[in-house]
Amino acid sequence: LGMTIAYVASFVGMIFAYLHYKKRERKES
Amino acid sequence: MITFQFLDWLWIVLFVALMVFFGVYFYRMGKRSQSDFFLAGRGLPWWLPASSVYATHTATDTPIWVAGVVYKYGFSGLWYAFFSAWCAISAFVSTRIFRRSLAYSQAEWQSLRFGGLGAELLRGWLAGWQVFMNMFILGWVGIAMGKICQMIFGWDLWMGLFIFTTLGAIYVLSSGYWGVVMADFQQGVVAFLIIVIVSIWGVVAAGGPDEIISRLNSYSSTVEWEVPADWENRRGAIRITDAETGKAVAESDGSFAIATAISEEAQARLESEAAAMIKSKQEEMAGLLFPTAEDEIQAGEKYTIVWDSGDSDSRVNVDVTADGGSSWSRIASQHFSGQAWRLNFFSFTGMFEGQFPVAWFITMMIIALIGGFGMGTSIDWYPEAQRIQSAKTVRDASYSIWAGSALVLIRNSIWAAAIIGFFVLYPGIADSGEYEMAWYRIGFEYLPVGLIGFLFAGVLAIHLSTVSTHLNLGAMYATRDFYHHYVNPKASEASLVKVGRISTFVLLLGSFVFGVIIGEEITAWLIFALWIMAAGVWLPNILQVIWWRFNSWGYLSAWMANLGLSWLVVWILPRFGVIPALPDYLQFWILIVLNALVYLPVTFMTKPENLDHLVAYYAMSRPIGFWGPVRKEAERRGLIPSN
Numbered sequence A: 001l002g003m004t005i006a007y008v009a010s011f012v013g014m015i016f017a018y019l020h021y022k023k024r025e026r027k028e029s
Numbered sequence B: 001m002i003t004f005q006f007l008d009w010l011w012i013v014l015f016v017a018l019m020v021f022f023g024v025y026f027y028r029m030g031k032r033s034q035s036d037f038f039l040a041g042r043g044l045p046w047w048l049p050a051s052s053v054y055a056t057h058t059a060t061d062t063p064i065w066v067a068g069v070v071y072k073y074g075f076s077g078l079w080y081a082f083f084s085a086w087c088a089i090s091a092f093v094s095t096r097i098f099r100r101s102l103a104y105s106q107a108e109w110q111s112l113r114f115g116g117l118g119a120e121l122l123r124g125w126l127a128g129w130q131v132f133m134n135m136f137i138l139g140w141v142g143i144a145m146g147k148i149c150q151m152i153f154g155w156d157l158w159m160g161l162f163i164f165t166t167l168g169a170i171y172v173l174s175s176g177y178w179g180v181v182m183a184d185f186q187q188g189v190v191a192f193l194i195i196v197i198v199s200i201w202g203v204v205a206a207g208g209p210d211e212i213i214s215r216l217n218s219y220s221s222t223v224e225w226e227v228p229a230d231w232e233n234r235r236g237a238i239r240i241t242d243a244e245t246g247k248a249v250a251e252s253d254g255s256f257a258i259a260t261a262i263s264e265e266a267q268a269r270l271e272s273e274a275a276a277m278i279k280s281k282q283e284e285m286a287g288l289l290f291p292t293a294e295d296e297i298q299a300g301e302k303y304t305i306v307w308d309s310g311d312s313d314s315r316v317n318v319d320v321t322a323d324g325g326s327s328w329s330r331i332a333s334q335h336f337s338g339q340a341w342r343l344n345f346f347s348f349t350g351m352f353e354g355q356f357p358v359a360w361f362i363t364m365m366i367i368a369l370i371g372g373f374g375m376g377t378s379i380d381w382y383p384e385a386q387r388i389q390s391a392k393t394v395r396d397a398s399y400s401i402w403a404g405s406a407l408v409l410i411r412n413s414i415w416a417a418a419i420i421g422f423f424v425l426y427p428g429i430a431d432s433g434e435y436e437m438a439w440y441r442i443g444f445e446y447l448p449v450g451l452i453g454f455l456f457a458g459v460l461a462i463h464l465s466t467v468s469t470h471l472n473l474g475a476m477y478a479t480r481d482f483y484h485h486y487v488n489p490k491a492s493e494a495s496l497v498k499v500g501r502i503s504t505f506v507l508l509l510g511s512f513v514f515g516v517i518i519g520e521e522i523t524a525w526l527i528f529a530l531w532i533m534a535a536g537v538w539l540p541n542i543l544q545v546i547w548w549r550f551n552s553w554g555y556l557s558a559w560m561a562n563l564g565l566s567w568l569v570v571w572i573l574p575r576f577g578v579i580p581a582l583p584d585y586l587q588f589w590i591l592i593v594l595n596a597l598v599y600l601p602v603t604f605m606t607k608p609e610n611l612d613h614l615v616a617y618y619a620m621s622r623p624i625g626f627w628g629p630v631r632k633e634a635e636r637r638g639l640i641p642s643n
Helices: A002-028 B006-030 B034-042 B047-056 B062-090 B094-101 B106-113 B116-153 B157-205 B208-218 B264-279 B358-373 B381-390 B394-425 B438-446 B451-487 B493-518 B522-530 B532-546 B552-575 B584-605 B611-621 B628-636
Strands: B221-226 B234-242 B248-251 B256-259 B287-290 B296-298 B302-308 B316-321 B329-335
Touching (some): A002 B116, A002 B493, A002 B552, B006 B157, B047 B157, B047 B381, B047 B394, B047 B451, B062 B358, B062 B394, B062 B438, B062 B522, B094 B106, B094 B381, B094 B394, B094 B611, B106 B451, B116 B157, B116 B451, B116 B522, B116 B552, B157 B208, B157 B394, B157 B451, B157 B493, B208 B394, B221 B329, B248 B302, B264 B287, B264 B296, B264 B302, B358 B532, B358 B584, B381 B451, B438 B451, B451 B493, B522 B532, B532 B552, B532 B584, B552 B584, B611 B628
Parallel strands (some): B248 B287
Antiparallel strands (some): B234 B256, B234 B316, B316 B329
16 A cells, blocks of 8 residues: 555656646647 | 653643744744745755754654664664765765755756656656655654654554644644744754753663673673564474584573463563563573573564573574474574674674674665765655755855754764663563664653653654654645646745645645554664665666766656565565565665666667756756766857866
8 A cells, every 4th residue: 555655646746747748748839 | 651740741831832932923924935935035044954954864753763773783773874974975965066956846956957758757756756755754753753652641553643743734834944944943952952861861770881881791692583473382492503613502491382372461571581581690590591491482473582601702693493403494693692792883793694794884885975976865855955955055055964964973873872771771672663662761761750841842842843844845845846837837826825735734644544554663664764765766866966868767767666666675575475574785785776677778768868958957057977978068058168
């Protein structure tokens, strides 16, 4: 459970980062 | 259970009044802007962040895990705490590079050093990981407070954890980083006072330095033994032989019974029997003193094996059997005779064998001294980074990191003397969950009326400053790096401070979950968290500072691999019986190698960072190490003078 919480928190952060990057890319094109 | 008198309560009431005053006073300053809420306006002189660095290295769990290693390994155990010497190097290397970059936090620095999609993903990953990490830290700090309250008031473990961590949350919600720094400062002063008082008291209670040394010289020999859980309903025997000659030093006279379960009273009786055997030279008994053929011990429990080695001080090997001697298993090799070895800082047990191998020491030296060239090589870096950035100038930042950690190392030595005193008073405790409370037991059981209340107020101060530090830091990551950066870039200052407060509350709840996961044995979790957990990213944390070619993909892959590998190697696989529990220094090197097999190929298979981005970073931060191509380009563009 401890490891799972760590992975989930980190991946949620990374997914938001990916969506943010893609959104910015679309805006620029 | 400890009883508080009027004078004790007076100290505690005075302390709480002081906290309320600080909270209300700084509430107004924290509301001015998020730079004030998170960095105190970046204008602090070096001695304030220095006391704060010292205070973040001092939490309610610190005397617990330091006692855990010193009770077990003697003064040699102090080297476990030496990892914080990374600060001495960092103060003049990575601290300066970081302060010059003007980044609020490590995640922000990473976006200056790395660019493109990789850097964006890395920032998101680290923001999420930091939220987890601060929950984890608050979890073990809360458990430590729970254990202290259990000892003093007889409360359940969860009461102390819940009440005092929530109190810290209320404090930090009202006062922000200004309140954190001021709590750290007063905690630094109060904590240093009580640490000195309790430690001197501990040494005096054990009879003073001369008495401690002469007693250790007269005590019988001991070794810790955890009886295998599947040895129930068998009869065991112990054999101790000279490691050089192989001659028998002591062996069981007959065999002792190993039961499935014995009563708590019987267990306590065994423990006091072991302690009595350690303390007294047995004129009429020699050889193996505990456990003897009359004793019945419990499978799966920990015991102290005691024997009299006469005047010999040669090294011994200890073997145990549960099948009448047809097969023996070794539980200690190259182990010491007597107890005088506890006073030696360098009581090595060989290159790779025994409880304190030279290889372990070399590993620790590498971690402590080379770690200062990186950022994040120790998890303490993340709160220290906030301290570094709140200092007035680059020089103030350097001085504060150096002075704060020098105090920490001096403080650890004072503690260790008191814990050795505790060993003299109470030898033969085999359960680390019990002996790790040594320092607190000296304080609460030996101090006179009045001082006990002062000690508890000091413990409260330590607890609240640590809790408020990590709630504020976790909230800063959730607010600046997650909410403001990804969810709502146009958020107003007022709504950012509000999100900061909501995330503080979420961190508080998460910390209770980790409290449940950690349970009662703090020392092993702290060795994991302070050291082995970051093993796989230890080298990448240095490479990112000193090597231009190391890119965000390599760094991100190291983090993703290390998170799983470290939990698997240290906790999950051993608990499911897939691999044995390895010595900690071996875990460190295994994780370094396994992770390098991931991030080195990834780094070389992906492109270096964009040169424009690297040049801008180089001109701003002036890193050291292997930056040749970037420096040449920066000189060509006239951004830095060529030499």
